[in-house]
Amino acid sequence: MFLQTLVTGLSIGGVYALMAxxxxxxxxxxxxxxxxxxxxIMLGAYVGYFIISNLKLGFTFSLVGAIIGxxxxxxxxxxxxxxxxxxRRASSLYLMITAMGVSIFLENMVxxxxxxxxxxxxxxxxxxxxxxxxxxxxxxxxWALVFSFISIYGLHLFLTKxxxxxxxxxxxxxxxIASLNGVNMSRLISVxxxxxxxxxxxxxxxxxxxxxxxxxxxxxTNKAYIAAVIxxxxxxPGAVIGGILLGVIxxxxxxxxxxxxxxxxxxxxxIIFLVFLPAGLxxxxxxxxx
Amino acid sequence: xxxxxNINVYYGRIHALKDLSIDIDQGKxxxxxxxxxxxxxxxxxxxxxxxxxxxxxxxxxxxxxxxxAHEAAAKGIVLVPERRxxxxxxxxxxxxMMGAFLRKDHEGIKxxxxxxxxxxxxxxxxxxxxxxxxxxxxxQMTAIARGLMSRPKILLLDEPSLGxxxxxxxxxxxxxxxxxxxxxxxxxAEQNAKKALEIAHSAYVLETGRMVLSGTGKELLSDPRxxxxxxxxxxxxx
Numbered sequence: 318m319f320l321q322t323l324v325t326g327l328s329i330g331g332v333y334a335l336m337a338x339x340x341x342x343x344x345x346x347x348x349x350x351x352x353x354x355x356x357x358i359m360l361g362a363y364v365g366y367f368i369i370s371n372l373k374l375g376f377t378f379s380l381v382g383a384i385i386g387x388x389x390x391x392x393x394x395x396x397x398x399x400x401x402x403x404x405r406r407a408s409s410l411y412l413m414i415t416a417m418g419v420s421i422f423l424e425n426m427v428x429x430x431x432x433x434x435x436x437x438x439x440x441x442x443x444x445x446x447x448x449x450x451x452x453x454x455x456x457x458x459x460w461a462l463v464f465s466f467i468s469i470y471g472l473h474l475f476l477t478k479x480x481x482x483x484x485x486x487x488x489x490x491x492x493x494i495a496s497l498n499g500v501n502m503s504r505l506i507s508v509x510x511x512x513x514x515x516x517x518x519x520x521x522x523x524x525x526x527x528x529x530x531x532x533x534x535x536x537x538t539n540k541a542y543i544a545a546v547i548x549x550x551x552x553x554p555g556a557v558i559g560g561i562l563l564g565v566i567x568x569x570x571x572x573x574x575x576x577x578x579x580x581x582x583x584x585x586x587x588i589i590f591l592v593f594l595p596a597g598l599x600x601x602x603x604x605x606x607x
Numbered sequence: 608x609x610x611x612x613n614i615n616v617y618y619g620r621i622h623a624l625k626d627l628s629i630d631i632d633q634g635k636x637x638x639x640x641x642x643x644x645x646x647x648x649x650x651x652x653x654x655x656x657x658x659x660x661x662x663x664x665x666x667x668x669x670x671x672x673x674x675x676a677h678e679a680a681a682k683g684i685v686l687v688p689e690r691r692x693x694x695x696x697x698x699x700x701x702x703x704m705m706g707a708f709l710r711k712d713h714e715g716i717k718x719x720x721x722x723x724x725x726x727x728x729x730x731x732x733x734x735x736x737x738x739x740x741x742x743x744x745x746x747q748m749t750a751i752a753r754g755l756m757s758r759p760k761i762l763l764l765d766e767p768s769l770g771x772x773x774x775x776x777x778x779x780x781x782x783x784x785x786x787x788x789x790x791x792x793x794x795x796a797e798q799n800a801k802k803a804l805e806i807a808h809s810a811y812v813l814e815t816g817r818m819v820l821s822g823t824g825k826e827l828l829s830d831p832r833x834x835x836x837x838x839x840x841x842x843x844x845x
C-alpha cells in the first residue's frame with residue numbers, strides 16, 4: 318500500500334513538475350506568471366487526443382503531435398499577445414493580466430469550436446497493473462514518471478551544457494547584459510516558449526490519459542503553480558522538487574486521511590509557504606512577484 | 608572608425624546628451640571625463656545600442672550604426688558596463704563564454720580564453736566559481752575579460768576603476784594599455800580623470816550632457832580648467 322501510494326504520488330508529482338517547469342522557465346526570463354500555460358496544456362491534450370482517436374495514428378504520433386502543437390501555440394501566444402507589450406516595456410503585471418485574458422479567450426474558443434464534451438483517450442497503457450512487493454502499480458503511472466524524469470533531465474542538460482541554455486540562464490539574471498553579449502532577446506524568448514510549450518504538450522497528454530480531455534482541464538495548473546511557488550518561482554530545480562513534493566504529499570493525504578481534504582491541504586500549504594518562506598525552497602529573488 | 612554627430616539622447620524625460628559629437632579613430636584610447644551625472648554612462652549605453660538617440664547621426668566603420676544591442680555586439684562594439692553587471696548565477700567560465708556567444712571559431716575562443724587567463728591569472732583559479740562570490744576587483748577583471756572574449760573592434764569601458772583599491776586600479780589601467788597595444792580601440796569613461804588622461808591619445812570633457820572641451824590627453828592634463836575641475840589643482844583667481 319505504501320509503495321503503491323508512493324509511486325502514484327511520484328507520477329502525479331512528475332506531471333506537476335512538468336507543468337511547473339514551464340511556469341518557471343517563463344517566469345525566470347520575463348518575471349511574470351504565465352497563466353495561459355494551463356490553456357496550452359489543454360490544447361496540447363486536444364491535439365494529442367484528435368491525432369490518436371480521429372487520425373488513428375498511434376501513441377507516438379499523438380505524443381509528438383501534442384508536443385509540437387503545444388510548442389507552436391506557445392510561440393504564437395508570445396508573438397501575438399506578449400511581444401507587443403514587452404516591446405513597449407510594460408511591467409510584468411500587465412503581462413500577467415494579458416496571460417489571464419489569453420487563457421479565457423482560448424478556453425472559450427474551444428467551447429465554441431470543439432464543444433464542452435469530455436473526451437477520454439483510448440486505452441494506451443494496459444489497465445492490468447504490475448505486481449511489485451504486494452503492491453499494484455499502474456503502467457500509466459510508471460510511464461508518466463519515466464517520461465517526466467527523462468524530459469526534465471534533458472532540459473537540465475540543455476540548460477547547463479549548451480550555449481543556448483547558458484544564454485537562457487544568463488538572460489534570466491540580466492536581460493540587458495545578455496543582449497550586449499549578442500543575444501537576440503526576442504529570439505531567446507521564443508526558444509523559452511518553445512521549451513515551455515513542449516513541456517505543456519507532454520503534461521497535457523499524460524493528464525488527458527489519466528483523467529480526461531475537456532476545456533477547463535488547464536485549471537489543474539493551479540497545482541503546478543503551487544508547486545512552482547513551493548519550489549521557488551523561477552527556479553527549475555525548485556519547480557521539480559516542488560512538483561514531486563506536492564504530488565507525493567497530496568497522494569498520501571488522500572489515501573491515509575481523506576481525498577476530500579486533499580485540495581484544502583495543498584492550498585493551505587501554499588499559504589504557509591507564502592507566509593513563512595515566500596521565496597520557496599530554492600527561490601532567488603524576493604522583489605516584485607506577480 | 609566611430610563617428611557621432613550632434614546626437615540628443617533622453618533618459619526618460621531627462622535630456623541627458625545635448626548635441627553631442629565625438630570622433631574615435633581606430634587603434635586609439637579615447638577618454639571621456641566628467642563628474643557624476645554628466646552623461647558618460649548614457650553615452651556608453653547609447654553607443655552600445657541599448658539607448659536610442661532621438662536625433663543626430665551615428666556611423667561605425669563608415670556604415671550606418673547598428674540599430675540595437677545585439678547587432679552592435681555582432682559588429683564588434685562591446686560595452687563593459689559600469690558596476691560590472693556579471694551574471695552572478697553563472698560561473699566565471701560561463702560568464703566568459705557568454706562574451707563569446709556570437710563566435711563560432713572554437714579554436715579562436717580557446718586561444719582568447721588562454722589570453723584572458725594570462726592577463727588575469729586569478730580568473731583561472733576562480734574559473735568554476737560563481738561570479739557572485741568574487742571580490743570587486745576579481746569581478747572587474749571578469750567583466751573586462753568577458754568583453755575581450757567578444758573580440759571587440761572597439762571596447763567601451765564604463766568606469767572600470769569604480770570601487771577598486773589603488774593596486775587593482777593601477778592593474779586595470781595597465782591592462783587597458785596592453786589591450787590597446789594588441790590593436791583594440793578603446794573608449795574609456797572615467798571619474799579618475801588623472802589616470803585616464805595619462806593613458807589617453809585623445810580626450811573629451813563632458814559636463815551636464817554637453818562636450819565642453821576636447822584635445823589630446825596631454826593637452827587636457829595641462830588645461831587649467833580641467834586641472835581645477837577634475838584634477839584637484841588650485842589656480843590663483845585672476
